[in-house]
Amino acid sequence: xxxxxxxxxxxxxLARIAxxxxxxxxxxxxxxxxxxxxxxxxxxxxxxxxxxxSVIPMEMKKxxxxxxxxxxxxxxxxNAPATEENFFLVPKVVE
Amino acid sequence: MSxxxxxxxxxxxxxxxxxxxxxxxxxxxxxxxxxxxNPALNAYVVVTDEKARDMAKASDAKLAKxxxxxxxxxxxxxxxxxxxxxxxxxxxxxxxxxxxxxYESTVTANLWADGAVMLGxxxxxxxxxxxxxxxxxxxxxxxxWRRSRVDTVVMPTTHQGDGGFVxxxxxxTARTLDNAQLVPGGSSGGSASAVSALLCxxxxxxxxxxxxxxxxxxxxxxxxxxxxxRCSRWGIVAFASSLDxxxxxxxxxxxxxxxxxxxxxxxxxxxxSVDRPVPDYEAAIGKPIKGMKVGIPREYRVDGxxxxxxALWQKGIAWLRDAGAEIxxxxxxxxxxxxPAYYIVAPAEASSNLARYDGVRxxxxxxxxxxxxxxxxxxxxxxxxxxxxxxxxxxYVLSAGYYDAYYLQAQKVRxxxxxDFENAFAAGVDVILTPATPSAAFGIADEDMAAxxxxxxxxxxxxxxxxxxxxxxxxxxAGLDAKxxxxxxxxxxxxxxxxxLFQTAHVIEQAAxxxxxxxxx
Numbered sequence: 001x002x003x004x005x006x007x008x009x010x011x012x013x014l015a016r017i018a019x020x021x022x023x024x025x026x027x028x029x030x031x032x033x034x035x036x037x038x039x040x041x042x043x044x045x046x047x048x049x050x051x052x053x054s055v056i057p058m059e060m061k062k063x064x065x066x067x068x069x070x071x072x073x074x075x076x077x078x079n080a081p082a083t084e085e086n087f088f089l090v091p092k093v094v095e
Numbered sequence: 096m097s098x099x100x101x102x103x104x105x106x107x108x109x110x111x112x113x114x115x116x117x118x119x120x121x122x123x124x125x126x127x128x129x130x131x132x133n134p135a136l137n138a139y140v141v142v143t144d145e146k147a148r149d150m151a152k153a154s155d156a157k158l159a160k161x162x163x164x165x166x167x168x169x170x171x172x173x174x175x176x177x178x179x180x181x182x183x184x185x186x187x188x189x190x191x192x193x194x195x196x197x198y199e200s201t202v203t204a205n206l207w208a209d210g211a212v213m214l215g216x217x218x219x220x221x222x223x224x225x226x227x228x229x230x231x232x233x234x235x236x237x238x239x240w241r242r243s244r245v246d247t248v249v250m251p252t253t254h255q256g257d258g259g260f261v262x263x264x265x266x267x268t269a270r271t272l273d274n275a276q277l278v279p280g281g282s283s284g285g286s287a288s289a290v291s292a293l294l295c296x297x298x299x300x301x302x303x304x305x306x307x308x309x310x311x312x313x314x315x316x317x318x319x320x321x322x323x324x325r326c327s328r329w330g331i332v333a334f335a336s337s338l339d340x341x342x343x344x345x346x347x348x349x350x351x352x353x354x355x356x357x358x359x360x361x362x363x364x365x366x367x368s369v370d371r372p373v374p375d376y377e378a379a380i381g382k383p384i385k386g387m388k389v390g391i392p393r394e395y396r397v398d399g400x401x402x403x404x405x406a407l408w409q410k411g412i413a414w415l416r417d418a419g420a421e422i423x424x425x426x427x428x429x430x431x432x433x434x435p436a437y438y439i440v441a442p443a444e445a446s447s448n449l450a451r452y453d454g455v456r457x458x459x460x461x462x463x464x465x466x467x468x469x470x471x472x473x474x475x476x477x478x479x480x481x482x483x484x485x486x487x488x489x490x491y492v493l494s495a496g497y498y499d500a501y502y503l504q505a506q507k508v509r510x511x512x513x514x515d516f517e518n519a520f521a522a523g524v525d526v527i528l529t530p531a532t533p534s535a536a537f538g539i540a541d542e543d544m545a546a547x548x549x550x551x552x553x554x555x556x557x558x559x560x561x562x563x564x565x566x567x568x569x570x571x572x573a574g575l576d577a578k579x580x581x582x583x584x585x586x587x588x589x590x591x592x593x594x595x596l597f598q599t600a601h602v603i604e605q606a607a608x609x610x611x612x613x614x615x616x
Contacts, residue, residue, distance in 0.1 A: 001500070003491065015446060015490040016453070017483055018471035030484055030548055031491065037549045038435040038501070044508050051506035052513065054367075055337060055565030056324045056590060061366045075197040081460035088455050091466045 001039070002032045099124035100293040104169055104350040107296060111158055111168045118154035118168025121296075122147050122212050125170045129214065129294050135616035138289040140175055140233045141183040142215040150212040157210065166357055167210030172295035174286050175216045176223055177203050177341075178330035182213075186332040187231040188221045190477025191458040200330025201365065202299060202341045202358045209357045214295050218285030221479045222449065223306055223334045226554035228284025229539065230481040236284040238277040238314060238536050239292040239612040243270045243579035270579065272615055277536040277580075280310030280554070286344045287314040291612060297345040297354050301331060303338045304437055305532075305558030308570035311344050312531035312583030315572040315610035317351045317600065318344040320558075322590045323565035324369035326355075327362035335444035336367075338437075338562045347609055348571060348601045352376035355593065371591060379594035380601045385419030387599070390524035394430035395557060397533060403576045404530045411528055411573055411584045414606040415599065425524060427515040432508050433560040434552060439492050439505035440563075445482075446489025452477060484548065513564040520589050526599050529557050531570040531583035557585060567593045571600040573607045581610050 003011070008028045012019040019027065073086040082089035099121045102110065110116045126144050133139050147170065154168035178184050178196040185191035199207075207213070220230040228236040249266050279288040283300035287310035290298050300307040302320035311318030319342045326341040333339065343354035356376050362368040391412060396405070416422050454460035454473030461476045463469035478486065492501035519527065533556055537544070544551040561568035567590070570583040584603060588596045 001497075007491075008487070011487055011491045011494065013471075014494060015486050016450075016467070016470040016474055017478070017486065018468075018475035027484065027487060031487060033547060033549055034438060034484075034488055035491075037552075038438055038505075041432055041435050041439070041504050041508055044429070044432055044504075044511065046504065046507040046511070049507045049510050051503050052337075052509040053506075055513070055563075056322065056367075056369060058324070058367075058369060061363070063363070072197070077456075078197060079194050079457035081454060081458070090455055091463065091469055093466050 002035060003028060100128050102296070103346050104166070104296050104353050107169060108353075114158065118151040118158065118212060119148070121168065122151035122170050122214070125214055125295060132292055132294055132616045136237045136239060136288050136292055136294070137234055138218055138236055138285045138292065138294055139172065139215045140187060140218050140285070143182060143213055146182070147212050147214050150207070154210050154212060164209035165353065166206060168212060169210070169296050170212040170214050171206060172214050172217045172286060172289045172298040173203055174283055174299050174301060175219050176301050176332045177299055178332070179203055179213070179216065183216050184332070186222045187219045187233050188477065188479070188482070189232045189459060190452045190474070194457050196330070198330055201327035201360065201362045202331065205360050206299070206357055211357070217289055217298060220282035220284065221482050222332065222445070223282040223301055223303055224445070224481050224485055225281040226305070226309060226551050227278035227537070227539075227544070228281040228310070229278065230281070230479050232479065235539050236279050236288045237539070238279040239288055239616065240277060240314060240536060240580055241612070241615060242273040242275060242277070244273060245270055272613060276539045278313070278539050280313035280536065282306040283310050283318070283344060287311055287316055287318070290314070290316045290344050290346060292616070297343055297350050299341060299358065300344045301339060301341050302562065303334050303441060304562050305555035307342050307344060308558045308568055308583070308585060309532050309554055311570040312572070313536040313581070315581030315612070316344050316346060317348050317569065317571050318342065319351050319355060319569040319593065319596065320561065320567065321355060321359060321593055322369075322567045324367050325359045325567070325591065325593070327360060327365040327368045329362055329364040333448040335441040336448065337444060338441060340562075348597055348604050349377060349380055351569070352380060352597045369591070374594055376594060376597050379598040382598050383419065384415065384599055384602050387420045387525045388523050389415050389420045389422050389599075390425035390519050390527040391422060392425050392427045392430065392527060392529060394427050395529045397556065400530070400533055404533065404582065407573050407582050407584065408528070408530050411603060414603055415528065418602045423524065425519045425522070425527070427519065427560070429508065429511045429515050430560055433512050433563050434556055436505040436508045436512065437555075437559045437563060438488070438552060439501050440509065442485040442489035443493050443502050444489070446486045446493065449482070449486055509563050512560055516564045516566060516587070525589075526595050527587040529585045529587065531557060531585040533557065535576050535578070535580040535582055561587055566590060567596055569596040569600050571603050572610050573603055575610065
């Protein structure tokens, strides 16, 4: 499988990365080189093989459903580019 | 005082406990070594000199009372991927500009609890994506090793006065260092360069596809990626969560064992942290390997591999055989599919993990006309080329209609890769010996690698299988090539059998010796 310029632009949109026409053209070549490389996986017979879900067999760890952390809103917003009263500020999303 | 930087961790530990040296003296020795070398090597992105001095002072107070942990007063460098409270933590990416976490990663917290001193944050490939440390926002790291040329110098017969010979003539050889700058490997290039150039006693690193072992091999240092689940991933910037593991880069096998003992733990904050006590890895060093079964996988003999790598591998086999190990040929038939499967699984997980960098909660924000425009501009400006490439691949293989063809297929192949290893271990193999890398260190800005991303990816051909199967792997220096550059061997073990890796790597180290670059910086 290979990708064309339109697909690259669509994927960039999905990934939320702005790309120029020039970027998209360069990426088309690069992505096709990588997709060409991974193509060989199709020759592997995987009938009856489960997809891996955990590399080390282990039981999912569980813990009591209680509050163990919190009360640190100021810490959480401390690194944000724009905040107001412990809220993250973003451009207007609803009219 | 600079000779204090020549002490290994085990040597420094003995001298600190015997009060022959102080933590402050050894810390100052490293800080001045960094000051002199870093402009040439670019291994550190931040030097935390004040913090280092405070920590050293606190260590000295403990040592004076005969107290202190297993790493009391030992100065370490920390890869920029580890969250360090109140200190620059940016994964060497522009998108995390100014980020200073309000928490400490479990691995670094373990080191500080054992008394280690932090010298600073080490350079790396952006988000640990790369094999040359050239994708860092902070510029490439330089390998302290350089190629050298061996010249034969003819000494003429010289006379002095009437018939009085001064020199009888003859020939001698001299090594001349080449000026070309080489990469230290990646992504933990800063860690490897700093350890090799004696700019820290040891360093933390992380390995998703080879990022500890390949740079260790390129710099003549020892690097171990432990079993998945051995070191907590909590507080480490995530790249590919099912593959990422932390581990140390150190000057010798013993130092690597000392560091891993401290870094590893059982951590309730990481659900993939495995509930097993951490053994005393150092105790495994020096145990005989007589009767041990060492597997040699035929699939690791790849086309175009330099003869020197093959010769090194044979040397390693001979050393282990001489030490009493039984050498057996094994087959890991799905080896060649590990790298292509990795380049689906790792980008897929990365595209998901890196979705959080959107200009809202931390780091860079580039304003836009609306929120989506802001996201897109921030991510376009904040991520470098390699990171964007992997996010794009990951987004594509996870997108509707392609998930089964790519991601599901890769995860199935991954199970087959793991099964290959399980079969070998079930047949009685204790440890597997392979080359660590398909070549020695290459030049910075190598044109072939820049032109074709897949060429760069091939650096990890011998290491990536280990991440795909979750196994422990160690790279240990085994010799120099004809140009005087270090080459490494890799040992792969059973899950949670790091002890056998240290035990066997030490046998190789005893036979091969340790390697130091000639100082030019």
